[in-house]
Each structure stands twice: as C-alpha cells, then as structure tokens.
Amino acid sequence: MSSPRPPFRVGIIGTGGIAHAHADALNALSPRVEIAGVVDLDRARAEAFADRFGVDRVFADAGDLFANEELDLVHVCTPPQTHASLAIQAMRAGVPSLVEKPTALTLGEVDELEAVHAETGVPVLTVFQHRFGAAARHLGALVDGGELGRPLVATCETLWYRADEYFDVPWRGRWDVEGGGPTMGHGIHQFDLLFAIFGRWSQVSAFAARQLRPTDTEDVSMALVRFENDALATVVNSLVSPHETSRLRFDFEFASVEVRHLYGYTSEDWTFTPAPGHEHLATRWAEGLDSGGISGHRDQIAAILDAFEAGEAPGVGLAEARRTLEFAAATYASAFRGVAIAAGELSGADPFVRSMSGGIVPWAPVKEVLA
Template structure:
C-alpha cells in the first residue's frame, strides 16, 4: 500500500521533500501541495506531477484524505498546519525548528503525535554511534561554523526573533546540537555566551555553550554564521575511542573517523559496524515509513525534539541572564519558555 502524502508550504525545502519522496518509489504517493500563495502551489504541483494544488489546507485535506502531512511552512505557521492535519486524521511531520517557542511546542505536542525533521539522525554513522559500546562518553565538541554574509539577512524575515525564533543557535546549529543530544541524551546544565558580533540582525550571530549531561559527559558548543571556512563538526571522546564527524550540510560514510585508544583496536573495530549510507531527508522519510507500517511513533518523536528545543532555549537563557541554566529553568513560568529571547538580549537593553 502506498502512503498518501500532502505537503503544506511549497517553498525551498518542500522541493527537497518531494525529490526525496520520489526516490522512495511506490512506497509513497504525493497527493497534494498547499501554499498560502496559491500560484506557487500550482506551479510547484505542476512541476512535480502532484494532482491537487490549493491554498486552503483543511479543504485540500478533506478532499484528498492523506495519511501523512509534511509541514514545510516557515516555523511560525507549523502549529496551525499541524493542527489542521491532525484534525483531518493524518499523521504529521514538521520541518525544524518544530515551533518558535517551547510554549508553542507543548501546544503542538498536546494536539497529537507530531514528528520533527532532524534528517542528520538517520545517516549510517549516527545510527552506528548510538548503539556502539565505546565506554563512557567523557567530552564532546559540537561546532556549527558557517558563513552567512550581511546580504543573506536583507530578507525581512531573517535575523528576527519573531519570525525565526533566534539566530544560528536556533536556525543553523540546531541540527548539530540535535545530533549531540541523540548520542549523549539528557542535558542537565548549560552555561553560555551569545553575541551580536558582526551582522546587523536582531538576534545573535554567534553563541558558545558548555553543556553538562546526566551521563557525566561535558560538551562545548559553537554556533556561528561568521566563519569564512565553513564546517560542521562533532567530536566525541569515549573511554575507548574518539569518534569524529566532519561535514557541512550533510554527511556520508567517508565523513567519519574512529580512533581507538591504545589496546582497544580490535574491540572498537568490531563495534563500528552496522548501518551505512548518507544522512538526509530520504533517510529520515524511509524511517518514518517503516514506523508508520509498524504502527510505531514516527521519528523524531516529540520528546526528543523537545529536548533539543529546550537546549536552544537554555543557551539563550544562560547567555542573557549570565547564570547556569537547568531544564526546569526554561519550563512554564520562565520568560524563555514563552519567547526564545526571554527577557531580551543585552544589545536590546535601553
């Protein structure tokens, strides 16, 4: 049976979605494309051979009865689109960041089961690493050092809290931080600095954080859009091996390097086996279909996506209050629960 999919929001990332879905062959059929800009929806559907285009999401869902809705709108519109999809009886997969705030995320999760796109979790290397026994994780480094020139921010919705929910911590580094958490699990405390260092934006253009984990590991995190030599990098030092991932916007098997500690060569080699293949939307969509067929929660689940969003909130909370922040500090009642910038960055102070 082919899973019937509708795409809400037919902009840039929607194209990546339908191209990745096409690679999954007859496991899926894209039945509709919806955009508040109806002309854009029509053009998109014509280009990709999708039978139904429209601007009214509930009406299109009622007419086409999809099994699954991919929400590819800007983040501020994810909650309403997900609600419409759930009301129509469909499963929901929303693009990252799932919402602009933790409050909105909790409303989303309360509306029904919603999965989030964090496509880098689904490459072979991360799947191997999550099951490999390399001893205790001791220290990790998580860097998103990217470059976005000033012109990139000239689009009105970029660089603003109310449209993007933040700068590189929320919009760019969230992928690498999500991988860090996929491997190391619950974070317990964050100390962070955020700066508006070089770009004319309302948000930060740089953040650095020290993150402590329930399993005892400690990680440093850099999120930058100021770095002319761009790189995405994760490094984990376990008791018996160093595992490094160096890439930019997605990785393959060649982007990994595993270095055993002396005396652990054979054991580490034996552990570093299992799935292979690149990260990307196609890999996640295949995992979503597997879960749908097995009647399991779709990945990435709300609990895991919330943990990543709460780390983003904690980086802002620590940077803007100058204090260490624990998960409860960004829960209901905190200004950082209602808005990622909470009480506001120091550069907004009168």
C-alpha cells in the first residue's frame, strides 16, 4: 500500500483582496496543500496576511520566493500589468503558475507566454473558476455526450455596479495597467464559461461605451457572437447596473439551461427546461447534479491538484485562455473599428495585439472630460 504524497507546496504573490480568496480556498483543501510563503512589496500587508492564514515565511519579491522554497504551484494575485512578467519568471524557475484573470494585458503578451512555455514546458494556468462548479461540469458532460442536441442560442450577461470610488485604486479603469473595463476584468469569467460550453467563437460584432464612470476604459460593452458550430449568442458586460446579476442561458435543441447568480453559483442557482418530447432529460439533469458548494477558487485548485497527481494537463491552460482573451480583444476591435472581427483576424502587427484599446478609443481622455 503506497503512502500518501506529501502536501503540495504553493506560494502566493500579491496579498491584496483577491489573494484572500485564494488563501481561503487553499486552507480549505488542507492538509492536501500548504502555503509555503507569500510575497508582497508592502511588507506590513504581507505579514498581516501571513498571520491571518498561518503562513510562516514572507518574501520581498518573487525571486526570493523561488530561490528559497520548493514549490509545486505559485498563485499570481497581483494587478494585471504584472501577470505576464511574473508568469514568465515562474516558468523559468520551473514552477507552474495559477494567474488571476486576465492572464495578460494583451494578446502579444500571451504570445510571449506561449513562447516561454514552449521553451520550458512549465504550465501557466488562468483562474476561470466558473468552469469548475458542479453544475457547469455536469452540463459540460451532457453537452460532450450529445444528450442535449445542437447548441443554438445563448445569452451571457454580467450586469454589475461599481461606484466612482471603486476606481480610486490607481490601477483600475486604465488600459495600460488593467487592460480594459468590464469586458476584461468582470464579464470575462462569464463568457469564458459560455465558450467552455458552446465551443469556439468564430465572429463578433460589438459596441462599447463609457456611460458614467471616471475611467479611460469602457464601462459597458455589448456583443453579438457567432460560433463555429453556427450557434449565436449575446454578451453584455456592465458596471453601471444597480440591479446586479450574472446570467447565462443556453438553449440547445432539446433543452434550455440557465444560471442566475452574482459572484458565484451553487447547483441550486441553475434551472433546466426540457423541450417537448424530451422530458426524460429533466431526470437526467437532476440525477447527475451534485449539490456541491458555491463555484469558486477551491473547485479549480482541487481540479489542478487532481491533474498534477494523475500526470495530466491541468486547466485552464494558455491555449484556451488565449481564445477567451482574444474574444475581449475582438470585442474592442469591433466596437472601435465599427466592423465585425473574425477569430484569428487580430495577429502580427495589428494594434489590438499590442493593446486592448488599439490606440483608437473614441471618447476623450478622462482628464479632458473632467477639466
């Protein structure tokens, strides 16, 4: 009888708000995993974080962490403009990384990540935790098995509210350090799950606007999407919606499946409606649905550890993350150029490969508006 493997050792880079969700998830998975050390430029904040989550070691920078700890995984929980450089540093140290969304600020940065991955073989994973909730996994299995028929129509809405004060944090609402507005930083979780269920998108036609918020980026975007399998979808991302909701509805040939939640769903947040003549599918849905908990970082981290133990590729890897990020870039390109954008069209020296804004944001800079 083989003895159990020692705990997975992980590090956390960045100890701001989102890092608390990571640490809570990791501690919930104890003793399977342990936090070996944390990094933050703000020493006091790092020490307070370490005290709260029972971590023994605090480091001033990522290089010190990699030099002094044997790690199985590092969590990158820093502002978006640092994600790519830290993931590259982790790859060169031989440590897989789990990077908060977005993986990188631009498609060009993702291409750099893919080049280093090809050189080192070390994975870079992105936090897209909604893929890993019990209901989403069950739905994916039904779709993969062809039980629901063809995917036909979907609606993807991330209607949230953020007051002006939310953007007092220096890196929020700026193209150069956050990459974009709700399309990049908020709705990306929802439409990533849309693509995980409906498949590859092939074309997008979009609008984006800055309606209210004091940002350089959009605070609303809307897109019409065609998929390679000829399904159609609408995708709406907003930070100006007082009645907040996150909603995904999938209409298949034999059933409609819908989830309504805000920042994370439970299995009870999903509804299943069979088409006439396919009532047996309601039983199939209910029988295979694990009640589970709220979708969150814990589910994805557990799946990553399972993959490590099985010697399999964990999700969500760079190829899939790039397709999701490419959709964000295509949404901006379509909105600002006023044309439909096909998958794969943004490449090479295209300005939207180098920046999500493409350098052609139609509204005036905030400083001019507020002057």
